[in-house]
Amino acid sequence: MQQNSNFSRRKNNCSSCSLRESCLPVGLEEDEINAINFLINRSCKIRRGSYLYQAGMDFQSLYIVRSGFFKTYVLHEDGREQVTGFHMPGEMLGLEAISTDVHTCHAVALENSEICKIPFTRLEEIGRVIPSLMHHFHKIMSREIAHNHEAIASLGGMKARERLIALLLNLSNRFAKLGHSSSNFSLCMTREEIGSYLGLKLETVSRAFSKLQNDGLIKINSKSVQLNNISWLKQSKLGNYNVAKEIIEGTELQ
Amino acid sequence: MQQNSNFSRRKNNCSSCSLRESCLPVGLEEDEINAINFLINRSCKIRRGSYLYQAGMDFQSLYIVRSGFFKTYVLHEDGREQVTGFHMPGEMLGLEAISTDVHTCHAVALENSEICKIPFTRLEEIGRVIPSLMHHFHKIMSREIAHNHEAIASLGGMKARERLIALLLNLSNRFAKLGHSSSNFSLCMTREEIGSYLGLKLETVSRAFSKLQNDGLIKINSKSVQLNNISWLKQSKLGNYNVAKEIIEGTELQ
DNA sequence: TCGAAAATTTGGTCCAGATCAAAATAAAAC
DNA sequence: GTTTTATTTTGATCTGGACCAAATTTTCGA
Numbered sequence: 001m002q003q004n005s006n007f008s009r010r011k012n013n014c015s016s017c018s019l020r021e022s023c024l025p026v027g028l029e030e031d032e033i034n035a036i037n038f039l040i041n042r043s044c045k046i047r048r049g050s051y052l053y054q055a056g057m058d059f060q061s062l063y064i065v066r067s068g069f070f071k072t073y074v075l076h077e078d079g080r081e082q083v084t085g086f087h088m089p090g091e092m093l094g095l096e097a098i099s100t101d102v103h104t105c106h107a108v109a110l111e112n113s114e115i116c117k118i119p120f121t122r123l124e125e126i127g128r129v130i131p132s133l134m135h136h137f138h139k140i141m142s143r144e145i146a147h148n149h150e151a152i153a154s155l156g157g158m159k160a161r162e163r164l165i166a167l168l169l170n171l172s173n174r175f176a177k178l179g180h181s182s183s184n185f186s187l188c189m190t191r192e193e194i195g196s197y198l199g200l201k202l203e204t205v206s207r208a209f210s211k212l213q214n215d216g217l218i219k220i221n222s223k224s225v226q227l228n229n230i231s232w233l234k235q236s237k238l239g240n241y242n243v244a245k246e247i248i249e250g251t252e253l254q
Numbered sequence: 255m256q257q258n259s260n261f262s263r264r265k266n267n268c269s270s271c272s273l274r275e276s277c278l279p280v281g282l283e284e285d286e287i288n289a290i291n292f293l294i295n296r297s298c299k300i301r302r303g304s305y306l307y308q309a310g311m312d313f314q315s316l317y318i319v320r321s322g323f324f325k326t327y328v329l330h331e332d333g334r335e336q337v338t339g340f341h342m343p344g345e346m347l348g349l350e351a352i353s354t355d356v357h358t359c360h361a362v363a364l365e366n367s368e369i370c371k372i373p374f375t376r377l378e379e380i381g382r383v384i385p386s387l388m389h390h391f392h393k394i395m396s397r398e399i400a401h402n403h404e405a406i407a408s409l410g411g412m413k414a415r416e417r418l419i420a421l422l423l424n425l426s427n428r429f430a431k432l433g434h435s436s437s438n439f440s441l442c443m444t445r446e447e448i449g450s451y452l453g454l455k456l457e458t459v460s461r462a463f464s465k466l467q468n469d470g471l472i473k474i475n476s477k478s479v480q481l482n483n484i485s486w487l488k489q490s491k492l493g494n495y496n497v498a499k500e501i502i503e504g505t506e507l508q
Numbered sequence: 509t510c511g512a513a514a515a516t517t518t519g520g521t522c523c524a525g526a527t528c529a530a531a532a533t534a535a536a537a538c
Numbered sequence: 539g540t541t542t543t544a545t546t547t548t549g550a551t552c553t554g555g556a557c558c559a560a561a562t563t564t565t566c567g568a
Contacts, residue, residue, distance in 0.1 A: 444514090444515065444516090445516065445517095456515085460517055463517095464518085476516075
């Protein structure tokens with residue numbers, strides 16, 4: 001079988017693949033580990049700016065981001081791009097395509113990235129013999145749904161400033177989970193992409209950043225952001241701006 | 255076993271349950287049919303206004319709407335209600351809770367409804383021996399994700415009028431799939447709930463309805479809607495209002 | 509069936525964010 | 539390193555939809 005040869009050749013080339021490393025329950029048998037290695041040991045590099053998949057393409061595989069950063073987007077009927085998500089290492093892409101066997105959005109690397117490819121049919125097969133793997137997959141899909149609900153709530157109920165703060169806090173959490181700093185990170189998307197995701201124009205995003213910086217809540221230098229105090233930000237997001245301001249003025253920033 | 259007695263007692267009381275009826279691949283063995291009956295033969299009635307589940311409750315089961323109509327919503331930190339979806343017969347509720355084993359949103363019946371309860375652990379067990387059932391479940395979750403992407407795109411990139419048209423067309427499709435009229439149906443949510451879902455205030459929703467009616471695209475009578483011509487609506491949603499208007503004025507409406 | 513409460517419509521005012529414009533930076537190509 | 543191109547910032551104006559208010563209609567409980 002062609003897959004068997006792949007398996008032996010690529011046995012160890014996907015060591016940071018998070019499906020195995022950080023998400024699976026421990027206590028698996030060696031056979032099971034081998035099966036999972038077989039499943040996920042197909043990694044490849046995607047250069048900044050290239051597509052992992054495009055809307056309309058046949059669905060075969062899911063992907064886990066190993067390193068780098070992706071955005072997904074759909075096109076409005078008039079051709080405008082609508083960003084539907086940003087995706088960091090450890091996160092899964094392609095889930096929306098299972099229902100129709102066709103991808104319904106575009107996935108582009110925002111920086112040079114690596115992904116693990118997971119043939120979906122095989123995931124279902126192996127999941128049948130490793131229930132904890134299947135259950136884990138269900139959690140991943142569910143998390144995606146929960147996360148979408150948050151995005152809908154953000155778009156539907158918040159003002160520009162609040163949406164931007166919500167995004168910053170969300171990214172901060174996700175970086176923290178990867179073991180990176182939760183207060184200093186680099187945005188690898190443009191203001192326009194942020195705006196598209198948040199339902200705002202790029203000028204509004206830029207102004208909101210400037211305002212947050214003037215208020216002493218963040219520091220921005222083009223792509224790099226520093227969150228001065230995450231709990232102030234949370235306060236400020238609640239519209240409880242005066243509280244945040246008092247705290248700020250009462251303490252560090254003169 | 256208590257479930258076995260349930261099973262025999264309720265053998266045939268879930269005949270319209272769509273997981274079995276309209277969604278499963280045909281060609282199952284009798285054993286498999288029995289297993290699925292066992293899985294889904296737990297129906298119950300939910301009165302208009304009562305909760306199917308609430309945020310914070312432990313997750314045990316998924317639910318399929320058999321009849322009626324539900325909304326799901328989350329609460330913003332300040333207590334405002336943010337509607338995250340409307341749910342019609344055949345659709346599944348509770349998917350967002352798998353990831354944390356806790357429900358993260360509230361589900362309320364908007365009219366007297368019936369649901370099938372599906373214990374999730376059992377779904378995973380039976381899915382292991384009936385792969386087509388499991389695959390079907392994956393498609394359902396995936397469809398939910400794809401649908402959320404649409405909602406995000408609608409909120410992020412459309413104006414009030416377009417969002418409302420998008421919702422009407424979406425409901426129209428879903429009613430059609432249930433075998434109901436795609437052009438005449440009854441909204442069982444309030445303007446405020448529509449507004450919350452679409453990121454608009456109720457007054458804006460009301461004005462948008464009035465405007466669409468004046469333009470001859472729809473007819474509304476409090477809760478009941480009639481779509482005069484679905485392709486005009488689609489045109490009009492594309493911002494191509496003049497085309498729609500020309501068509502309208504050139505034909506039926508004087 | 510009637511009266512109270514809830515939902516909807518419609519009118520007016522105001523403001524957050526869109527849009528238009530132009531300068532200032534940063535990134536990419538040569 | 540220099541030019542070119544893309545991105546970001548900032549300013550000025552305009553507008554869609556929020557917000558406030560009141561009249562009207564619908565729904566529902568007694």
